[in-house]
Amino acid sequence: MPLSPLLEPLVRYSKAAEALAEGPKTVRLGRTPKKLVRRDGRTSLYRYGVPARRARGAAPVLLVYALINRPTIMDLLPGRSIVEVLRAAGLDVWLLDWGVPGPEAAGEGLDEHVMGYLHRAVEAVRKGAKAPKASLFGYCMGGTLSVMYAALEPARVARLLAAVAPIRGRQSEGFIHFASDPALFNPGLMTLQGNVAPEALNAGFMMLRPVENMLGKYVRYFEKAGEPGFDELFFAMERWVSEGQPLPGRLYREFVRGVYQEDLLVTTGVPVGARRARAADVRCPVAVVSSAQDHLVPPSSTQALLDLAASREKKRFDFPGGHVGLAISPKALATVWKDAAAWLGGSGKPRSKGLKPKMRRGV
Numbered sequence: 001m002p003l004s005p006l007l008e009p010l011v012r013y014s015k016a017a018e019a020l021a022e023g024p025k026t027v028r029l030g031r032t033p034k035k036l037v038r039r040d041g042r043t044s045l046y047r048y049g050v051p052a053r054r055a056r057g058a059a060p061v062l063l064v065y066a067l068i069n070r071p072t073i074m075d076l077l078p079g080r081s082i083v084e085v086l087r088a089a090g091l092d093v094w095l096l097d098w099g100v101p102g103p104e105a106a107g108e109g110l111d112e113h114v115m116g117y118l119h120r121a122v123e124a125v126r127k128g129a130k131a132p133k134a135s136l137f138g139y140c141m142g143g144t145l146s147v148m149y150a151a152l153e154p155a156r157v158a159r160l161l162a163a164v165a166p167i168r169g170r171q172s173e174g175f176i177h178f179a180s181d182p183a184l185f186n187p188g189l190m191t192l193q194g195n196v197a198p199e200a201l202n203a204g205f206m207m208l209r210p211v212e213n214m215l216g217k218y219v220r221y222f223e224k225a226g227e228p229g230f231d232e233l234f235f236a237m238e239r240w241v242s243e244g245q246p247l248p249g250r251l252y253r254e255f256v257r258g259v260y261q262e263d264l265l266v267t268t269g270v271p272v273g274a275r276r277a278r279a280a281d282v283r284c285p286v287a288v289v290s291s292a293q294d295h296l297v298p299p300s301s302t303q304a305l306l307d308l309a310a311s312r313e314k315k316r317f318d319f320p321g322g323h324v325g326l327a328i329s330p331k332a333l334a335t336v337w338k339d340a341a342a343w344l345g346g347s348g349k350p351r352s353k354g355l356k357p358k359m360r361r362g363v
Helices: 008-026 082-088 110-129 139-153 173-178 186-191 198-206 211-225 230-242 249-261 299-308 330-333 337-343
Strands: 035-040 043-047 061-062 075-077 094-095 136-141 157-163 270-272 275-277 286-291 315-317
Touching: 008 043, 008 211, 008 230, 035 110, 043 110, 061 110, 061 139, 075 230, 082 094, 082 330, 082 337, 094 110, 110 136, 110 139, 110 249, 110 270, 136 139, 139 157, 139 249, 139 270, 139 275, 157 299, 157 337, 186 211, 186 249, 286 299, 286 337, 299 315, 315 337, 330 337
Parallel strands: 061 094, 061 136, 136 157, 157 286, 286 315
Antiparallel strands: 035 043, 043 094, 270 275
């Protein structure tokens, strides 16, 4: 017998709730095949395999994501993958996975990450690809760390792509930039137990958009549950968000103070061991990607790199979306990332129709 019109939505919502409870546990992220090349402490270096048709003359590309979440957002699902776009452009793609920091990592700071893990990964990529230089593609905090490395080791970096990366810290635009003002916030309080717990970081991010993060997305899920492709994407994002990682305490303090509170990346340089990393010392071809609706890293912060870098070749790509949506939006993949992949391959010409890369005037 057919269900009563009154019972039908209840049954549908019940099935959707059951699926929501199990779906994020079983969905597979990061399905593009890759090979483990080396381990370095807690970190791992992967290679996605040499494309059948390589972009002529292009340097190998090392993906550097933030330490706060897993880098699977760069290869979330088939058809929702930046890695797929890069490989389709004929690029030799590598990934630095920071791993999960344990209590022993609490004393590791910028020096250990930039001139330690990242430097050794770059050297392994150069050796494995038999290339004199590697291109860096850094996303969010990984973009900022990549800028520091490119400033300190210019001879090893072919091209630098910084996506939604905080560069200019002292500015009123952007809640995190405002809230991290030294008069309002002491990063040392977050590291009293050693590392910064992922629950503390996620709670802070959720409160930037509390209604959407705690209510709106679930209302939307129950409205659309069962639609083709919707459930898998929703479950994938739920899993990725839930897989937050601890942040080494010293790295957190040095990053917040150096980048956000003292704005050293744009002035005298962020201390990295005995050296200082300045955005002005970046000399390789550089490009930035920013999102107009980014509530974590405002476009003006990322775009500051174009004004500061000493590079002769500069490029800017804009997307009218948010911080995370930039990585998985079909529109972003077909436009921004396709054009950015062409740029990493050595071509400055956009290969897609629709949204066009934009240059800052004067660069």
